[in-house]
Amino acid sequence: MLPTLAAALALVSPAWPQTRAEISGYTETSTYAETMAFMNQLVKMGAPIQLRTIGQSPEGRPIPLAIMAHPMVENAAQARRQGKLVVYLQANIHAGEVEGKEATLMIMRRISQQVRAGRPNLLNHMVILVNPIYNADGNEKFASQSVNRPGQDGPERVGTRANAQGFDLNRDCIKAASPEMRAALDSVYVPWDPDVTLDLHTTNGTRHGYELTYAPPTLPTMPEALLAYNRDVLMPGVRAQLKADRGWELFDYGNAVTRNNQMVWETFGYEARYVTNYVALRRSIGILSEAISFHNFRDRTVATDGFVTSCLERVARDRALIQRLRRPAPLPAEMGVRFNLAVGRTEPVLLEKLAPGQARPATGRPAAIEAITMPVYDRFTTVRTARVPAAYYLPGRYLSAIRLMRRHGLTVEPITSPINQTVETFAISEFRQAARPFQGVRLITLEGTFARQTRTIPAGWVRVPVTPETGHLAFHLLEPEGTDGLVTWGFLGEPGQGTEFPVLKAMP
Ligand SMILES: [Zn+2]
Missing domain, CATH: 3.40.630.10 (Zn peptidases)
Incomplete structure (x- = not known):
C-alpha cells in the first residue's frame, strides 16, 4: 500500500x-x-x-x-x-x-x-x-x-x-x-x-x-x-x-x-x-x-x-x-495577619455514590454520582489585621533575611547615617515554635503588642520601603504576627518572649 x-x-x-x-x-x-x-x-x-x-x-x-x-x-x-x-x-x-x-x-x-x-x-x-x-x-x-x-x-x-x-x-x-x-x-x-x-x-x-x-x-x-x-x-x-x-x-x-x-x-x-x-x-x-x-x-x-x-x-x-x-494603587491602612477558613457559598457538590455495602474503589471513575448540598469553604477571611507601615527597618546583621528579600524583588536600602523616626515596636509576649520541623524548619509564631515610639535608626540597619508595587509581599514577609513570613521560617532567629521584635515599622 x-x-x-x-x-x-x-x-x-x-x-x-x-x-x-x-x-x-x-x-x-x-x-x-x-x-x-x-x-x-x-x-x-x-x-x-x-x-x-x-x-x-x-x-x-x-x-x-x-x-x-x-x-x-x-x-x-x-x-x-x-x-x-x-x-x-x-x-x-x-x-x-x-x-x-x-x-x-x-x-x-x-x-x-x-x-x-x-x-x-x-x-x-x-x-x-x-x-x-x-x-x-x-x-x-x-x-x-x-x-x-x-x-x-x-x-x-x-x-x-x-x-x-x-x-x-x-x-x-x-x-x-x-x-x-x-x-x-x-x-x-x-x-x-x-x-x-x-x-x-x-x-x-x-x-x-x-x-x-x-x-x-x-x-x-x-x-x-x-x-x-x-x-x-x-x-x-x-x-x-x-x-x-x-x-x-x-x-x-x-x-x-x-x-x-x-x-x-x-x-x-x-x-x-x-x-x-x-x-x-x-x-x-x-x-x-x-x-x-x-x-x-x-x-x-x-x-x-x-x-x-x-x-x-x-x-x-x-x-x-x-x-x-x-x-499599582495605594495600599489599605491595614492588612490581614491571621485568617480563618470561610464559606463562599452553599452549593450542590457532586460526590461518588456508593451502593449499600459497596467498597470505595481505589481508582477509576465513580460508577454513580450524587449531588449533596453543602457549605463550600473556598476562601479565608481576615480575623486579625496589622497597620501597614511606610517602611520596615531591621538590623543589617540579618543577612539571610536581606538576601531573601532582595531575591523576592524587594528594595532593601542600607541606612548610612542615623535617622529619627516614629516607629511601631512589637513586644513579644509569647514565642511558639513547632516541636517538629516542617520542610526542614521548626516554624515560629509570635504574639505581642505594638507600641508607637520615636527611635533613632542607627547606621548599619536597612530600610525596606512598602510601596504599591511590592507592599503586599513586604508586609507578608515582615509582619511579626504573620504565620508564613521571615520570622516563621527562621530568618530572624528565635526572638524570645519578653524581647522586642527585631523589625521596626516606620509609621507616617
Ligand atoms: Zn500537587
Missing part, C-alpha cells in the same frame, strides 16, 4: 514532535531528556519559542524556561510595549502528577502550529513562559505508581512529589530553599512579573464527579478588585465555558470533610508558601489546576490541556481589564 501524502512528507521533512504519552498510547510519561528534546524539536521546526536555562536543579539538570512569543521578545518590557499579557505556566512541581507536563508540551506544539499556519492564536495577545518540568529531578526518580503515586490511574512509572532535597516545592515559595524556586524568582517572577500564573497538579483526595478542580488564591493579601476578578469572575467564567463547550463539570479544588458534625467542601491553606497564593502577593492572578488522579492518564491530560487553554483564552479576552486591575 502506498503511504499517505502526510506520511510521505513526514519521511522527508522534519515533523512536529510527539510526547512520550502520545507515542506510548498514554502508558508512559516523558522523561526529562524527552521533554527537552520535544522543546528543542519545536525550536528546530521554527516555533515561536526561545529556550532558556534558568538554573540548575540540585542534581545538576538545567532548569528550562520556554519563552513563547510572536514576534519574539527578550524581556517583560518588550512584551508590555506590545500590550501583551505575560503568562507563566508551571507544570510537574509534584513530579508524580505528570499530565501538566504532557499538556503544556501539547499546548506549545498547538500554538506553534497555529502561528506557522498564520491562524489567530494566543500569542497575538500574550507572551507565554513555560516550565513543563519544574521538578526535573523528581521526574527522573521513576518508580511504580504504587510507590510514588498510589491510587493514580496510570502511567505505571512516575517520579516523586519531592525535589532531590526532599522539599515539597509547593511549600517553598517564601523560604526559597530550593534551586528551583530561586530560579523561578530570579528568571520568572521578578524580571517578568507575570500577570497570570498557572500551577498544574493532580489531586488524589475525595472521589467526586468533576473533570478537574481549580482554585484562585485563597490568601486575601492582594488587591481586592484583582482577587474579586480572579475568584468571582475568571474561575466561574472558565467553569461555565468548559461546561458549555465540552460538557465538563468543574469545581473549586477541595475535599469533603466534616466540620461541626456537618459535611463541607474545604479548600487548601492560605499560606503564600503555595505557588497560587505566592503570586497573589505579587499582585498577580493565580490559578491552581488539579486534574483528578482516579481518572486515566489520557483523560487527565485532555482535562488539563482543556482547562489551561480555556484559562488562556479567557485572560486573553480580559487582558485590558487585568492590566488595569494590576496597576
Whole structure:
C-alpha cells in the first residue's frame, strides 16, 4: 500500500514532535531528556519559542524556561510595549502528577502550529513562559505508581512529589530553599512579573464527579478588585465555558470533610508558601489546576490541556481589564495577619455514590454520582489585621533575611547615617515554635503588642520601603504576627518572649 501524502512528507521533512504519552498510547510519561528534546524539536521546526536555562536543579539538570512569543521578545518590557499579557505556566512541581507536563508540551506544539499556519492564536495577545518540568529531578526518580503515586490511574512509572532535597516545592515559595524556586524568582517572577500564573497538579483526595478542580488564591493579601476578578469572575467564567463547550463539570479544588458534625467542601491553606497564593502577593492572578488522579492518564491530560487553554483564552479576552486591575494603587491602612477558613457559598457538590455495602474503589471513575448540598469553604477571611507601615527597618546583621528579600524583588536600602523616626515596636509576649520541623524548619509564631515610639535608626540597619508595587509581599514577609513570613521560617532567629521584635515599622 502506498503511504499517505502526510506520511510521505513526514519521511522527508522534519515533523512536529510527539510526547512520550502520545507515542506510548498514554502508558508512559516523558522523561526529562524527552521533554527537552520535544522543546528543542519545536525550536528546530521554527516555533515561536526561545529556550532558556534558568538554573540548575540540585542534581545538576538545567532548569528550562520556554519563552513563547510572536514576534519574539527578550524581556517583560518588550512584551508590555506590545500590550501583551505575560503568562507563566508551571507544570510537574509534584513530579508524580505528570499530565501538566504532557499538556503544556501539547499546548506549545498547538500554538506553534497555529502561528506557522498564520491562524489567530494566543500569542497575538500574550507572551507565554513555560516550565513543563519544574521538578526535573523528581521526574527522573521513576518508580511504580504504587510507590510514588498510589491510587493514580496510570502511567505505571512516575517520579516523586519531592525535589532531590526532599522539599515539597509547593511549600517553598517564601523560604526559597530550593534551586528551583530561586530560579523561578530570579528568571520568572521578578524580571517578568507575570500577570497570570498557572500551577498544574493532580489531586488524589475525595472521589467526586468533576473533570478537574481549580482554585484562585485563597490568601486575601492582594488587591481586592484583582482577587474579586480572579475568584468571582475568571474561575466561574472558565467553569461555565468548559461546561458549555465540552460538557465538563468543574469545581473549586477541595475535599469533603466534616466540620461541626456537618459535611463541607474545604479548600487548601492560605499560606503564600503555595505557588497560587505566592503570586497573589505579587499582585498577580493565580490559578491552581488539579486534574483528578482516579481518572486515566489520557483523560487527565485532555482535562488539563482543556482547562489551561480555556484559562488562556479567557485572560486573553480580559487582558485590558487585568492590566488595569494590576496597576499599582495605594495600599489599605491595614492588612490581614491571621485568617480563618470561610464559606463562599452553599452549593450542590457532586460526590461518588456508593451502593449499600459497596467498597470505595481505589481508582477509576465513580460508577454513580450524587449531588449533596453543602457549605463550600473556598476562601479565608481576615480575623486579625496589622497597620501597614511606610517602611520596615531591621538590623543589617540579618543577612539571610536581606538576601531573601532582595531575591523576592524587594528594595532593601542600607541606612548610612542615623535617622529619627516614629516607629511601631512589637513586644513579644509569647514565642511558639513547632516541636517538629516542617520542610526542614521548626516554624515560629509570635504574639505581642505594638507600641508607637520615636527611635533613632542607627547606621548599619536597612530600610525596606512598602510601596504599591511590592507592599503586599513586604508586609507578608515582615509582619511579626504573620504565620508564613521571615520570622516563621527562621530568618530572624528565635526572638524570645519578653524581647522586642527585631523589625521596626516606620509609621507616617
Ligand atoms: Zn500537587
